[in-house]
Amino acid sequence: MATDLKTGIKQAELRLDGYESTHSKSAVFYNQYERKTDLQHQTHYCPGCGHGVAHKLIAEAIEELGLQDKTVFVSPVGCSVFAYYYFDTGNVQVAHGRAPAAATAVKRCCPEKIVISYQGDGDLAAIGTAEIIHAANRGEKITVFFVNNAIYGMTGGQMAPTTLVGQKSTTSPWGRRPGNEGFPLHMAELIATLEAPVYVERVALSDNKNIMKARRAVRKALETQHDGTGFSFVEILSPCPTIWAKDPVVARKWVAETMIPAFPLAVFRDKKPERIENNAPPVRPVADVLEIATQAKGTGLDCAKHAHHFKEFTVKVAGFGGQGVLLLGQLLTEMGMREGLDVSWLPSYGPEMRSGSAHCHVCLSKERIGSPVISHPDVLIAMNEVSLRKFAPQAAAGGLIFYNNERLPADFVLPQARVICIPASAIADKLGSTKATNIVMLGALLEETECLFAETAMNVLRDKIKRVEMMDVNRKALAAGREFIDNYVRVGAVSQPDGFAY
Ligand SMILES: Cc1ncc(C[n+]2csc(CCOP(=O)(O)OP(=O)(O)O)c2C)c(N)n1
Numbered sequence: 001m002a003t004d005l006k007t008g009i010k011q012a013e014l015r016l017d018g019y020e021s022t023h024s025k026s027a028v029f030y031n032q033y034e035r036k037t038d039l040q041h042q043t044h045y046c047p048g049c050g051h052g053v054a055h056k057l058i059a060e061a062i063e064e065l066g067l068q069d070k071t072v073f074v075s076p077v078g079c080s081v082f083a084y085y086y087f088d089t090g091n092v093q094v095a096h097g098r099a100p101a102a103a104t105a106v107k108r109c110c111p112e113k114i115v116i117s118y119q120g121d122g123d124l125a126a127i128g129t130a131e132i133i134h135a136a137n138r139g140e141k142i143t144v145f146f147v148n149n150a151i152y153g154m155t156g157g158q159m160a161p162t163t164l165v166g167q168k169s170t171t172s173p174w175g176r177r178p179g180n181e182g183f184p185l186h187m188a189e190l191i192a193t194l195e196a197p198v199y200v201e202r203v204a205l206s207d208n209k210n211i212m213k214a215r216r217a218v219r220k221a222l223e224t225q226h227d228g229t230g231f232s233f234v235e236i237l238s239p240c241p242t243i244w245a246k247d248p249v250v251a252r253k254w255v256a257e258t259m260i261p262a263f264p265l266a267v268f269r270d271k272k273p274e275r276i277e278n279n280a281p282p283v284r285p286v287a288d289v290l291e292i293a294t295q296a297k298g299t300g301l302d303c304a305k306h307a308h309h310f311k312e313f314t315v316k317v318a319g320f321g322g323q324g325v326l327l328l329g330q331l332l333t334e335m336g337m338r339e340g341l342d343v344s345w346l347p348s349y350g351p352e353m354r355s356g357s358a359h360c361h362v363c364l365s366k367e368r369i370g371s372p373v374i375s376h377p378d379v380l381i382a383m384n385e386v387s388l389r390k391f392a393p394q395a396a397a398g399g400l401i402f403y404n405n406e407r408l409p410a411d412f413v414l415p416q417a418r419v420i421c422i423p424a425s426a427i428a429d430k431l432g433s434t435k436a437t438n439i440v441m442l443g444a445l446l447e448e449t450e451c452l453f454a455e456t457a458m459n460v461l462r463d464k465i466k467r468v469e470m471m472d473v474n475r476k477a478l479a480a481g482r483e484f485i486d487n488y489v490r491v492g493a494v495s496q497p498d499g500f501a502y
């Protein structure tokens, strides 16, 4: 159907069958909604629900502005949780209240995208108050559509921060009393007190005239983002006939007659910022900022990235607290960083300081890392039997497991990965400190996999291990781990000064 580009209104079209088509679904919606096999033609919203109208206005604005391929729609927890079944755009569904934070992340990573945070009043003004205030205050270049229906719809009608004075809800059955529950929050006004937001308006889905105003506001908010100007926020007063226990027509009337007087419609902010802030990440590499680049220079390691034989190399280190599990992961990531790789380190540990289980995920990569979570590591370093049993089945097929012991438990079923048993604790003990067990493992890992340079390991150990008396033990432990591989695993191989064995 042809669209008038100025007004955004679709023009009637004469169809082949002789009928005049005056109305059709926006192309930004999927043709069929796959949520339920028997309901592919309709949304899950109740008849008369404002979410359906708000979706329509947003989809049409995206279409008119030609933004479909660029849009990422962040949907909340609330009745609109299933928005991703309807919008044929990029979609992210996030935890309750976190949409502005997730939208911030998407927008900062992909500044060319149009990122929409779509939220209800429980989501935005209760559990997510901090997220929206700070995203607005930072002037994130996102667009927020705030659907205010004065109630928690999805969970059956609890009081929302926007519930009107005197309005009954399941948690304020006597009607909201300011002395007990406080006054309704006016989010648009609140956000307009901040310096950064560029466009803030409140509209209402109460009647056709106001819906047309809402259509313009939605479009303007998206344009504000499209222009790269800044943060835009549209509060949409919206009927919830089901929870209000009102007929859809009466519910619309209630928006007009009861909600609008309490939440006046207005443009609260419409400004062109004096200068467009550039919140793109600093161009200096992290290694420069941390002043570690110069340490790598001159060693020949700054161009080592090209020497690495992998595109991505993942390690999981697991054991109990006190075994240096997390430190070993940190050493590996620091080494990778110094060798010019992208790295990530993700720790996981219980509340106990000692003896609780601990593990960490390490990723060394020549490319940007998508996620720090590693489900199937190339290498598992199991510092104890519990970790071996728990994580060995996750090791990648054809991967490698280093197990801190002389031999495997008798009943252990070998996984698809190769296992190297190395009595790292006993070796470290002999060298003078069990604490160096993780460094023995590090030596073995470097020697067997050649993932990083042993020379980098020594530099990192020198910089990171503050206790001078441990340095000698660590140096010996690193060498002992490498020698163990040469003597018992790769028999005949000899460690070379560059860290590799021939
Ligand atoms: C962390 C968390 N706390 C509470 C809930 C329960 N919960 C689901 S939706 C919702 C409120 C939804 O209300 P609103 O944001 O106004 O959206 P509506 O359903 O009215 O569109 C709540 C409290 C949850 N899912 N997660």
Ligand code: SF4
Pocket: 044, 045, 046, 048, 049, 050, 051, 079, 149, 153, 154, 239, 240, 241, 242, 243
């Ligand atoms: S409960 Fe209310 S907000 Fe939720 S879908 Fe129904 S009418 Fe819409």
